[in-house]
Structure formats: structure tokens, C-alpha cells
Amino acid sequence: MVRFENVGLRYGLGPEILRDLSFAVPAHSFQFLTGPSGAGKTSLLRLLFLSLRPTRGLVNLFGHDVSLLTKDGVANLRKRIGIVLQDFRLLDHMTTYENVALPFRVMGRDESSYRKEVIDLLRWVGLGERMDALPPILSGGEKQRAAIARAVISRPHLLLADEPTGNVDPTLGRRLLRLFIELNKSGTAVIIATHDMTLMDQYDARRLVLHQGRLHIYE
């Protein structure tokens, strides 16, 4: 599903922050991406999400060499990827419900076809009572849950999550992890970037550890 070969990344003329990354993410797999702060976890996620291009090496995503993709090609691949960013990126003029339903609107689906699914998911992540609230009045944890719901609602083939439990209490963190596991069981490959050891200890999964720009894999 995802294959990196000797991938390097630098910003501008600065030092290489990711060096010689070679790894694969199989379909239906589950992995944690971890490492100290500043190790390049977010940069690696951005490479996987195609919002950054590597400065060297080969990135192959769903069978496509990303260096050859057009803008439309990138947009089409992104429809198969869900992402949860640390800064949530919710649209402030839309309600929680509308934010979560946004991927379906972009797909051109009719509202009646996804309404129930969105509401069920919002209840599952504990936002049943906040469906009509606008993001500016949501707490950090609520925003995070809304961002997670938006990323998983369309059942992407690949889910990328950057510190998805950073703003929630341990109980809700476990609940969200369960959601990711369920999603993985239904066929989605999941990569969770975190340095929360408690979260990683709750589920036995492959660990990708970034250290000084290099990747170490613990199966």
C-alpha cells in the first residue's frame, strides 16, 4: 500500500531531517509512529499525505509513484486517506456535524445518504450533544474528536493520526483507540503518531521509531 525507498527530506537548504527511510505499510496493518519531539513524525505523516514531496528517494502510494502525480491525481489519492492533524483544522463556520460530513459533501453524496452514519459516529465519539455547535466554542478535546470523526467517516484505506489522544482524558483515549482498531479491522491501514507510551502499551502493534532522522522498525 505504501512503500518508501531511501527517502530523504530537508526543508530548503537546511539539514536533512529524514534520512534514508525505507519501509512499507501493508494494507490492513496497524502501527504506531513514535519518537522524541522534533524527530520528524509530523513531516513523515505529511510525506505520507502528499502535502510534502521528498527531496530524494521514491515514495509509492497505492501503486502510484508520487513524483509523477498531477494535482488531480493527488486529490484522488487523498480521498483514500484520512488525516487527523494536531491543530485539528476544523472549519469554524460549519457545525460539528457539517465538519464531520465534509468528506461526503466533497464526494458529492446526498445529505440523506450519510446523515445517520455521521450522527452515529458523533454519538460514538461523545459529541452527540455538540452536533450543532461551532468549533470556536468546542473544547480542545471536543475539537480533536471532531477531527478524528471527520478523518474516519469515509472509511479511508489509510488513516494517519498525529497525536490523536493528546487532548483527551485516558478513558476517552481508550475509546478513541478502540475506534481506530475497529476501523483497522474493517480494512483500513492505520498509522498513529504518538509519544504516549500508555496508549501504545494498550495495543500490541508494530512500532516505527524515528530517531535522529532515521527509522527503526519493531515488529
Next chain:
Amino acid sequence: MSNVEQHGPLVDLGNDRPQLPARARNLSPIVPRATIAGRALVAVVAIMTFLASLTTGTVLLVSASAAEWQSDVASEITVQVRPQTGRDVDRDAAAAADAVRGQPGILDVRPFTKDESAKLLEPWLGSGLSLDDLPVPRVVVGRVQPGSTLDLAALRKAVVQAAPTASVDDHRAWIERMRSMSGATVFAGLGILGLVIVATIISVSFATRGAMAANRPIVEVLHFVGAGDRFIADRFFWHFLLLGLEGGVIGGGAAMLLFGFSESIAAWFSGTPVGDQFAALLGTFSLRPSGYLVLAVQAALIAAITAWASRRTLFKTLDEIE
């Protein structure tokens, strides 16, 4: 392609499942209209359309008046009979009139009397003029049958034979001058129109860039959820098309009202000295229905240009946003 269609529900709420069906929702627009500097853009497009309409309307008026003058002047010939010592100018004028009358293609001939000649000179020489004291030429005006071609050489020969001091003026020089004047007016009008359209495109491009900058976070999120540039551009495009149409209707409508109002003012003053002078200079100050149609089409064209310019800028800007 997501794998949403291939599986059952993502989450099972068990007893928490709501018993009532979820109600339909009125979804917010993906790009909120308030984030686009709409009023300023509508004002710019309205002003540009107004100026373009004024230019076009004026060009149409001048062209119509020039055509009117040309056809008036071209349908007449003037014979000037100069007084000469030893000759009776009245008799020469009558002989010249007979010579003109005898030519094929002449509808009627009217020699101006002494009093009428005095009246023609009144604006320059004042009233109470005695023509006996001045060597004033007499004028004979012949009306040409529309569509006929006069044999000017034969006419000149006949007139000079009848009255040796007479000369024939077919107004060709006037017509040429008028033609070049109306041509220059139309050319200048087209130039102004071109400038107005360029200014509109620039203003709209700036407004679109501003709107895109204000909505950059929305564009980024739309990219995150897999929206292509075409989808995003379409969300903005309709806003700009509507703003363009709104501005076009306001600007074009105001110009049409102004032309209609000016027509009424001209009608009120008709018959007064000021009105007559104005009518003599500019002809009838009224746009034909086809003129109003041209203004309406122009307003729609400016709205379309607004939409096109914004779409072009949208795609250019989207290329810069990851």
C-alpha cells in the same frame, strides 16, 4: 475511493441508538459568502459597468447623430450666387434655380429670398440688417431625390452657364469631416471601453485573490479531504458570478435610467432656444431600443468577464496552495 460501501456501520451504538430518525439539515455553504469582500467588488463592477455603458451610449448617440447629419447634408446641394457689379443678383439666383431644377434627380429647388438670407446671417451680424449695403451672396438649395446619383459636372456646367458668378457646393468636404469625427469618437469610445474592461479584470483578480487569501484555511481543509481544484473553484466561482451579475445590473441599470432621464429632460426643453441648440449639435438625445439592448448585453458581458477573471485567478491561486 473509500471503502465505506463495503462494510456495515463503523460504530454500533447499541442501546444508545436514537429512536427518532435524524432530521434533514440545511447545510452551510462550504465557502461563506461573508468572507468574500462582496460589497466592494459589487461597487467596483457596478461603477465599471456604469462607465462602460455611458461610453457605449455616448458613442451610439454620436454615431446616430453623425449619420443623421450626413444623410441631411448629403440630400442637399447648395448653389451660392455671388453679387457682381453690373449683374442683377436676384435674376442670377432665379436663373441658377431654374438650371438646378432642370437637372435629373432634383426633387425641388428653393431660392432663399433676401429676408431669409438676412435671417441666416443674423447670428453673426445681428438683426435689423439691410442687405442692400452688403455684397451678400444668395443661396439656392436643391433637394436631391434619395438614392439617385447626381451628375455634378453637368449640374455645375448648367449653373455656371445660367449664372456665371454661381458656384455649386455638394458638401462632400463636410461629410468627410463628419465621417472622420464620428469615426474618431467611436475609436475613442472603444479605447475607453477596453480600458474599463481591463480595469474590471484587474479589480476582480485582486478581489478574488483577497477572497482566496481570507479563505486559505478552508481551501487547505478541502484539499485534506480530497477535494480537487475544480470542486473548490466551483464553490468560489458562483459567488463571483452572482457578484458580477449584481454589479452589472446596478451599473447598467443606472446608466439606462440616466439615458432615459436625459431623454425626458431633452423633451422638456425641446422648442426652447437652449433645447434647439442642443438638438442642432447632438441631434435627438435619445437611445433607440436597440441601444438599450446593447447596454444590457454589455452589462451581462461585464458580469461574464468578472466570472471568467475570477475563475482564472482561482485556478492560479489554487496552484500555490498545497
